[in-house]
Amino acid sequence: MSTPILIAYDGTPGARHAIQETARLFPAAPAVVLYARRPLESLAAHLEGHPALKHLRDIDANTHDASERLATEGAQHARTLGLKAEPHVASVPEEVVADAIADVAEQLDASLIVLGSRGRHGLRAMLSGSTSTRVMHTTGRPTLIIPSKPLTAARRADR
Secondary structure, three states: OOOOEEEEOOOOHHHHHHHHHHHHHOOOOEEEEEEEEOOHHHHOHHHOOOOHHHHHHHHHHHHHHHHHHHHHHHHHHHHHOOOEEEEEEEEOOOOOHHHHHHHHHHHHOOOEEEEEEOOOOHHHHHHHOOHHHHHHHHOOOOEEEEEOHHHHHHHHHOO
């Protein structure tokens, strides 16, 4: 594999499980562990010139640092499992996180996009949508969606 696998990571157990499965399926592969963040400042563009914006910028700087730590945590986890992983943070001011994942995959020429799945369903899924489903439908790249262990256990119990 000459181009990296892009692994979307948000720190959840499902995302860690997706890294584990990626390492099992593609040992020693190059990988980029992506955390897509929404800057707080972009959510408050209407505050331009307002004194509260400075406080928001300070908070956003701290969340950016936390985002960097999260991406680094995911990359370190991937490296302990044998992947040649690097962290990456993407800011998604006006985009949906799924669009940012697809954009970064294009920029990296990713050979594969890997996402964990939380298994939202019903009204919650209709209102917020599924990041993994949206990525799958907005990219022409191979996409691997790895369900979380609790999700698969719950689905087996429902049979």
